[in-house]
Structure formats: C-alpha cells, structure tokens
C-alpha cells in the first residue's frame with residue numbers, strides 16, 4: 001500500500017500539467033512518469049493518478065489498458081522487446097526470439113523467476129533497416145546475431 | 158545525380174545542433190517567410206509546389222491548410238504526426254535522429270502560414286530517446302530565438318511541445334492521434350467533421366507527417382518551381398524511401414518522387430544477396446498491396462502506384478526473396494492487424510481476429526480446403542465498411558496475397 005507519490009514525482013507531474021489546457025490531456029505523459037518511477041502502474045497508482053487528473057480510477061484504467069507500453073504488473077529488471085514484424089522476420093527476428101525463449105526458458109510475456117528478465121514480442125520498432133532488432137529497456141540494439149544476444153544477456157541485469 | 162534536399166547534411170554522428178544547422182543555411186526558409194512573405198503567400202507557394210502528404214494518404218498539404226477557417230478568433234493547433242508505426246517505415250526516425258531542426262523549421266513555416274501558436278509533436282512511445290533529443294532541440298531553438306516568443310524579431314510566436322504515445326499503431330491515424338493527445342484511448346473519430354474544423358480540444362487543427370513538414374524550408378527558400386522540378390508535375394519533390402528486407406544495403410534513400418521501384422531496389426539498395434532472386438515487393442508499408450517481380454517497373458508516386466493496384470503509402474519498401482515463405486508473410490500481416498485493431502467497430506474487430514484464427518489453425522496443420530476463400534470473404538466484408546481506413550489497410554494486403562500467391566499458400 002502506498003500513501004502517495006514522492007515530492008520529486010509530484011513536481012514533475014505539475015510541470016506536465018502546465019503544458020496542456022486541461023489535466024486529462026496530461027494522462028499519457030503522467031502515466032509514463034509514474035511507470036518510470038515505480039516500474040509499473042498498480043491499482044494504487046491508478047487511484048492517485050485519477051485524483052491528480054480529476055478523473056475516476058476506472059477512466060485511468062480504461063486508458064492505460066489500451067496502450068501496450070503501460071504495465072500493470074512489475075516486470076523484470078530488464079525488459080527485452082523483440083521485433084518479429086516482417087522486415088525483421090526476413091532478417092532472422094524469429095531466430096532471435098526462439099533463442100531467447102530457449103536460453104531464458106520463457107514464453108513472451110513471462111519473467112524469469114530471479115526477476116532479471118521479462119521477454120516481450122513487439123511490433124515494428126521503426127528500425128527495419130537494422131534488423132533484427134531488440135530493445136533492452138530504452139536502448140535499441142540492431143543487426144543482432146545469436147552471439148550478440150548472448151553477450152547482451154551476460155552484460156545486462 | 159539527383160538533388161538531395163532533405164538528407165543533404167544528415168550527420169551520421171547524431172543530431173545536428175542548432176549552430177551547425179544555422180551555419181549551413183538552416184532557418185533561412187523560416188526567416189524568409191517571416192520577414193518577406195505574408196501567410197497567404199506562404200500557403201500559395203506550398204499549394205503551387207504540389208507537396209503531397211508523406212504520412213500515407215498523399216493529400217496535398219497546401220489544400221489541407223486551406224480548409225482551416227481563417228477568420229475565427231479561436232485558437233488553432235498543429236499536430237505533427239511522428240507516430241511512424243507502419244511496419245517497414247523508418248524515415249521519420251532518420252529526420253528526428255539526424256536533423257530535428259529541419260522539422261522544427263518546417264513547423265515554424267506551417268504555423269505562420271495558418272496562424273497557429275501552439276504545436277504538439279506526437280512521437281511514438283518507443284522513440285523515447287528521440288523524443289528527448291527533440292525536446293533538447295526545441296530548447297536550443299527557443300534560446301536562439303527560432304521558437305517561442307517573437308521569432309526572429311518578427312512578432313510571431315509559437316510554442317512547440319512533445320507528446321509521447323505509448324504503443325498503439327492506430328494512434329498514427331489522425332483522429333485517433335487527437336483522442337490520444339486528449340488523454341483517451343486512441344480510437345478514431347467519425348469524419349466529418351474533419352480536424353480542420355473540429356480537431357484538438359474542439360478547435361481547428363492541422364495534422365501533418367514529419368517528412369511532409371521537413372520539405373517546407375526548401376519550398377520557401379527555393380520556390381515551388383524548384384520543388385516541382387525535383388519530382389512529378391502533380392507530386393513534387395523528393396521522397397525518403399525506407400528500404401528493408403532482402404536487400405544488400407537496407408536504409409533510407411532520398412530520391413525524386415516517381416523514381417522506379419526497380420531502380421530503388423537494384424541500383425540504390427544494392428539489389429539482393431548473391432544467389433537470391435526476387436519473389437515480391439511490398440511498396441508502401443505493410444498496409445499496401447504486394448507486387449510481383451513483373452510489376453516493379455512502376456514509378457514511385459501516389460498516382461502511379463494507385464494505377465498499379467497498390468499504394469505508395471509511407472514509401473516503406475519491403476523486399477522479399479525466394480527464401481521467404483508467403484505463409485510467413487500472411488502470418489505476419491494478419492497477426493499485426495489482429496493485434497492493432499482498436500476494437501471500436503465490428504467488421505474490423507471481428508474480421509481481423511477471425512482471419513487471424515484461421516491463419517493460426519492453417520499454420521498449426523489444421524488446414525481446410527476452403528480456408529483461403531473464407532479469409533478472402535472476411536477481408537471483402539471489411540473493405541470499405543469500417544469506421545476508419547484501418548479496415549482497408551488490413552483487408553487489401555491480405556486480398557493481394559491470396560490473389561497473387563494462392564498456389565503457394567494452399568500448398
């Protein structure tokens with residue numbers, strides 16, 4: 001159970017509000033900030049955000065469940081997002097996903113028991129010329145080979 | 158060699174700073190517009206240039222701005238579409254990554270022409286790093302007098318803000334983008350009214366793609382005739398072609414509008430790897446109808462691609478070689494649309510997920526004789542019967558695949 005957002009987070013949220021003519025418009029940026037600080041957006045966070053934006057909690061949930069980047073549960077310390085859309089698939093995106101599945105023993109959407117990695121399959125990341133691509137956290141890795149993936153796994157987490 | 162305007166000074170090392178941009182002639186288009194031209198002159202020049210939208214629909218930019226009621230005292234908005242979700246497309250990423258001031262200069266020019274004082278750039282959620290860099294570029298421009306109050310001493314003011322999406326392809330559709338910016342689920346609105354009359358927060362709104370706006374500085378500086386000379390009579394300028402898939406040199410190529418698809422693939426993108434032969438090409442992003450090797454002597458402009466039964470869309474060219482199974486292509490295409498349908502209207506929500514279920518069953522070995530016909534019937538039932546153009550975007554590539562590769566898909 002949380003009692004509220006930190007002062008730093010509150011200040012950043014107030015900055016966001018100043019950019020829009022109403023508080024509802026700030027909902028996506030506010031949810032991004034909350035997720036960045038908390039790692040995910042839980043039921044308590046929904047209530048807090050709703051209070052700040054002048055919405056009902058259900059309205060916050062309705063929005064956050066629409067967008068794939070928002071998480072309602074904690075993820076592993078490293079979020080691995082593999083692109084398997086067509087251009088990456090042609091260049092071996094499927095092999096990268098299979099390799100991660102086997103190495104980590106995960107299906108897309110799952111987290112390793114030690115909480116290090118969460119594996120996700122994503123749609124085109126807009127870097128099709130450098131495929132196959134994988135995003136680790138915020139960072140995009142391009143032109144991957146299986147060896148490069150192993151190295152990334154060793155160095156992350 | 159054809160003229161490269163947009164990419165002439167892309168810096169592979171990263172985004173160009175305000176100083177490098179300005180030192181090489183940057184912002185002189187905006188300065189010229191603000192100091193020497195009336196808003197009507199700017200709009201007239203862009204109309205004469207036949208600049209067609211680079212986001213997908215190919216609508217002439219000047220004409221679109223002309224729909225904004227000029228007399229009204231209510232605020233007007235600009236929304237820059239930097240959502241770039243169309244699979245196979247990565248040109249806007251290049252502009253944001255290498256030359257954010259080229260976009261910002263375009264933003265100043267359109268805002269001056271239409272009388273806009275507030276602009277939001279809607280950047281797709283996954284481009285987090287690029288969104289941050291764009292914010293840095295905006296601060297730089299404000300501190301140099303190129304944005305903010307009294308731009309270049311002209312008395313014209315413009316506030317530009319970055320708004321990040323959160324992972325939803327449909328938010329690239331202009332009215333879904335507005336919903337998303339207002340803090341709702343990204344579900345398209347019924348048109349009319351068009352955003353030009355009722356847009357963001359109920360006000361008149363211009364929505365343009367990043368690449369469309371990046372063309373404005375050149376048009377203002379060198380004139381409509383120069384721009385038309387680069388491309389086709391009704392479709393001016395160069396285009397950023399994103400080329401990916403089975404080519405030796407994937408990447409973004411700036412070439413005249415109307416360059417032949419064959420030339421782009423074989424001359425510029427290095428052709429296919431040795432030993433590989435061409436099987437098919439998707440010319441305008443995943444939503445465009447697939448072309449056979451015999452159909453690639455087509456000029457890459459809006460009208461020629463439409464005449465060839467496909468569309469130029471976002472000019473995202475995906476090259477497919479003989480090693481790729483068309484079953485994989487059908488699988489990827491149907492998976493994408495089933496995942497990205499916003500669910501608001503029945504033909505699309507049910508159509509995309511039903512097609513997906515059939516394809517999964519086929520891939521799992523449970524094939525039935527009439528599967529492809531069933532898929533085609535479902536796609537036909539979506540076509541032209543949905544709330545927004547996503548329904549067509551989901552139906553047309555599937556119908557083209559079945560029409561052109563039925564034997565392989567049945568095998």
Ligand SMILES: Cc1cc2nc3c(=O)[nH]c(=O)nc-3n(C[C@H](O)[C@H](O)[C@H](O)COP(=O)(O)O)c2cc1C
Pocket residue numbers: 209210211212213214215216218238239240241242243326327328329330331332364365366367369370545546547550
């Ligand atoms: C399903 C769908 C997705 C779209 N995605 C994008 C996109 O990612 N980027 C974009 O600029 N336009 C996209 N569009 C087109 C926009 O609705 C709109 O036409 C465009 O932003 C207008 O800008 P332009 O005239 O400069 O091209 C999409 C349209 C549809 C129907």
Ligand code: SF4
Pocket residue numbers: 327344345497498499500501502503505506543544545546547548
């Ligand atoms: S066609 Fe599809 S994406 Fe468009 S409104 Fe209907 S359900 Fe949503």
Ligand code: FES
Pocket residue numbers: 083084085086087088089123124125126127128131133244245246
């Ligand atoms: S298909 Fe993977 S980044 Fe576009």
